[in-house]
Amino acid sequence: MSNKKDPTKRPEGGVTRRGFLGSVGAGAVVAATGVARPGEAIPEITSPEEMVQVALLINGRIHRLLVEPRWTLLFVLRERLAITGTKAGCERGECGSCTVLIDGRPRYACMTLAVEAEGTEITTVEGLLDGEELGTVQRAFVEEDAFQCGYCTPGQIMAAEGLLRANPSPSFDEIRCGMSGNLCRCGAYPHIVNAVTAAAENKKGGR
């Protein structure tokens, strides 16, 4: 991608990790760790003035917006940018439905703060399309029927895409390990293995 940026360099208007931690109040930490209970201390709410500007490079396009420091990349993708291919399943880093690629590696968007994602290259399932044409992994998921309800599928596809970028010829065990961070309650795993295997072959063949 031509406008790929150095992830160590932060554009103006963003925050450093140190600056971000400094900006988060104690109340927000309580809310984030989930220890607040009804009737206990009310968490402090970030006021609009405390919002920070970020520039996010998503699927090759820069999006500039104001975010609360506590907003996750998942929240910003779905609720602020309406890029809803990325799904929310647990919002606590356990199910993998929200898997996106960050600098080519699979990451849970629910465990990534939007402010953290600045300066990286973010790819969602929509970003694998070439115009209206499906990408290689997406096509393999169709042909092998590697899903049922399809809700975990964008995450599965991004995990597979990340796996194949790092390892173009994964063994059966490497596929099982590489895909084990993505839950599928419909149990389409046998067909997902077939799809990842087929996608690896097709990528090599230029399909």
Place this chain on the structure above:
Amino acid sequence: MDQESPYWIDGSVPETPGTGEYPDPWKTTEIVGTRVPKVDAYERVSGTAVYPHDISLPEMLHGAILRCPYAHANVLKIDTSKAEKMPGVRAVLTGNSPGADMPWYPRGGKFSGRLFDTHCRHEGEEVAAIAAETPLQASDAIRAIEVEYEVLPFVIDDEAALDPSAPAIHEGGNVVGEPRVRERGDLEAGFAEADVVVERTYRTKCEIHAPMEPHGSVARWDGNRLTIWDTTQGVFSVQEAVARAMRLPLANVRVIGHYMGGGFGSKLEVGKYTVYAALLAKTTGRPVKIFLPREDCFLVTGNRPGNTMTVKIGAKKDGTLTAIDYRSLGSSGAYAYGADSSTLAAYLYTCPNLRTEDTTVYTNAGKARPMRAPGFPQGAWALEQAMDELAQKLGADPVELRLKNIADVLQVEEGRPFTSNQLAECLRKGAMEFGWSEAWARDKTDGHLRRGVGVAACFWGYAGGPPSTVIVKLFADGSVNLNMGASDIGTGTKTWAAMIVAEELGVAVDKIQIEHADTATTQYATSSGGSKTVPSDSPAVRAAAYAVKVQLMRMAAEQLEVDVSDLEFRDLTVSSRSDQEKKVRVTELEKLDRQGVVIGTGYRDPNPEGMVTFPFGAQFCEVEVNTRTGEVRLLRFLGAHDSGRVLNRLTYDNQVFGGIVMGVGLGMTEERVLDPQTGKMTNANFHDYKIPTMKDVAIEHTCVPIDIPDNEFNTTGTKGLGEPATIPTAAAIANAVCDAIGIRVTDTPLNPIQLARLIAEQQKEA
């Protein structure tokens, strides 16, 4: 058997009118039975499919729900004043809000709770709801609601709930209804004539459905018309419940459920959140979206009850069963539901003398909901392990023992015939493809890695029927619009429907557009549950396509000036049998060109009278047990299922494997853990509640369809598949482990913690 009404229906459903004109069974097929990728696959893999969780409307507010943190408590006081002043808050809803006081949890014409109940009977019971500008503002604000609770003693153990001194969850004691008893023959005489008797108590743990899309709804009002986007298995059941709750005519409530991210039974029941969204939207005059956090889904959106089952079976030396005594206890949770598990034991095998008894109790835990073959995997865990033990005692091949006792008829009254029962074929063909005889007979190794094989069989206790109405519209250019109300819950409903139309009319699958699961624009269908969507709705799809074909033939007869009886229809062309020259493409029909469209309406024909239909199946697996660690590796699994005709082999395989994967969860990894000190769930998240990952499932999966159409049952020859595919799995694993190391594991989950303990005990005894 008649009293065993299907579990997803409460009250009556409309019956479809019969037309008396149904097509004959297919003799050969060209599309049906092949491997066709799902017709909505592009949407699902590209991210363009809009699930209810993805809905975003202009001016939309976000809701959050405050839940009782205690297992059992009375709400004494709710103070929402601080919450109302929180940033972004637009409405607060409690039981005192206008229109919010209503009964909830209907069962058998009665209600066992309220929309907001001040008597909170389980952790997670709803106390208040809020709508705010953003999801975070809403969840911030519910924390600001101050509630004074009177904490009550609780009971979470099924057996403890039976104690008369146990805390009362409802008036009238903790037993739900009356224990259900079935009796036939003479039990005592049956055991007296037995040469061998086995008896043991088995336990399954409570399982959570945990579909990947959380539960939730979006509600929008336009004057007195209400539109709901809901992640549901049945839009018409949501329509009915919401219309009743909001006192609206059915016609004013539109429910849309085009995509949904899994249900497994948990999305058959209508959620309180749907009504909260509607009430909050009414109050604020803005659309409201409520989706539950994952932790709440674990607490309040249903579960498969754990069961304690004592089964005693007697048999003669030759393996003939003489008596079955089966007792089961399970919990409905805090509100009424039936936690029965005995049906499999009652009818799978021929046995003249039988008694079953199912008791359901209330406990202070989330209400149970039907989960993929409710009661059956639990029953299989007990019955099919007992059969395995019986085979061991008799020195018989477990496959042969089952073959010897296959039921010829449903054992009610004088015996009611099955429209089809291919269980013998499932066992024989499955065993052959698996290489059962050799694997079962081989010598066991002495090392610490020991292999074993197991088998288990099943039927599923329902097969569908009317009502179902489907409309097929064929346009002048030969493309088709198919209109059906059924939800596609990921099983491929839209795909087989398109394949049937393609088979009947010769239209390419990609020229068929499908409208479905929308109460305003599609035809009534029952919810997608019970493994009955294929057998209920596929004949209606076929009848609708057939109705179009009949009209096109008449048009062609007129245009070609030949008699209809001389015409045949193939690949959108009508031709004369007697005169090869006389033929016309459908797109060249002058009348169709003038009309623009031909509309065919198809109804589901009634089921044959006096007969009963069940899908059957058998599963085989091979395991490797590490006797040092208690770990079990699943080497291979094979599913041989009799679900009548296979419509789509690709999605059929996927269903069978998916059922096996879910069965692995019941058998090996899943367990709801309630803290005995607080009654609260300790593992309400995906990290601590272990659904199988790709690394937990078998290395090799094989599907062996017994593809024999049940033409006695319906015009597509189909029976259900989704649920039977998960029934025998856990029992087959336990039987394989027993084959490997000689330990009978009676309790789920069969995990290394339990197995290491059992192996240590075995070694101590030796």
